[in-house]
Amino acid sequence: MSAPILQVSGLRVAYGPITAVDGVDLEVGRGEFVGIIGSNGAGKSSTMRAVAGVLAPVGGSIHFDGTEVAGRKSHEMVAMGLAMVPEGRMIFGDQTVRENLMLGAYTRLARRDPDVVDDLEEVLELFPRLRERLDQLGGSLSGGEQQMLAVARGLLSRPKLLVVDELSLGLAPKILDLLFPILAKLNAGGLSILLVEQMASYALAVTQRTYVMENGRIRFSGPSADLARDDRVLDAYLGRRHDA
Template sequence: MSALLEVVGLSVAYGRIEAVRGVDLRVGQGEFVGVIGSNGAGKTSLMRALAGVVRPAAGHMRFAGADVTGLPSHRMVAAGFALVPEGRQVFADQTVEDNLLLGAYHRIGRDRAGVGEDLARVFTLFPRLAERRRQLAGTLSGGEQQMLAIGRGLLARPRLLAIDELSLGLAPRVLEQLFPVLTALNRDGLSILLVEQMASYALTVTARTYVMEQGRMLLEGRSRDLARDPRVLAAYLGRHAAAP
């Protein structure tokens, strides 16, 4: 699989705190990749560096065939990297439709038809958003706000959709509606990078997973193999490996 995103030796530091320490990561074209790890492992810091929200202290990033090391977030969006940030960060006092259109700010002036198509597609994927298009985003439920944040990411028409903590604060019933949407988007060709606390979900929907701890990549492998790995079972799934 050719690499869409290739990261080598990436580090992120906040003053003297090194949150990400020399991480290598790769997402193939059309791949669905997960990152799991405990609180404070550095997952969000990694995603923010990939998205150009924070500048890496060291390392190199290639995306869609170009060196994108240190590019600011608006350039990463234009290159096709969309981040659905931890905690959604929707604009509470704007409507659902206006929040979605914010995802397309970089192309709204020159691609009205395309933006209209993408808006219609998001409303088909998430009928709840279609029904609430004129409602203020702050009045949506947590699950609907996550749908909105994903929809806003899709309005960028990304090559890679990165999602930080899809499950945050959501009930299993809501997650069971959201994960199949990601699977369907991936089947249609979208590359996805999913950071997830709920390792059991992430290992089920993704093809390959990285395990991050204390700023480093501890393990990497096929999700179905990691789901049976004793180290993953004990640390992230709260289970002991089944007796052979």
């Protein structure tokens, strides 16, 4: 068993005097698919943003691929092999789909990686819809297509770990039924994935392990299959009705 790709311990994130993440420990093994669920404002996204280097944590450590990376900037993290699909997708609306994808490969183009072309082809196989829209502006895509583009863009940096923040945001179940299996497939192909998701049902269905966050802390964690039967999860996150 090799060392985990990501190991977070005692992570603390604060916005001014407001503590959003208060001592989180979690890890993602190589090739593992891990989820974090929890309600709005529980600190899931803040955790993700700290891991991806979008904001600097005020305490704790983040080991990525054997290196301490807490406080590194996001562009450094991408170069190290961590890609994030951000909450709200953050497509560059005034650039074409092709340009968006090329931005995903930005660091690789910098070192003139010859495999980018093949990878682009592979990603377009995965999302045929994007191939049809290669020369359209990113802003003209539907929400679902934008999310596909965001995932595809993240993949083009050829990450060792893909961090996905709120895949389901604003998307219809029909599209989620398309997107979640793709994540599962990518994981089956060996990619480590950390998924933050409010739609607990989907997250529990595709991930192997899940952490449940509340008020900036990890409440409990375990194999996703077990949690899916856990009363606490059923009541709070899966909408089981007491009176049923």
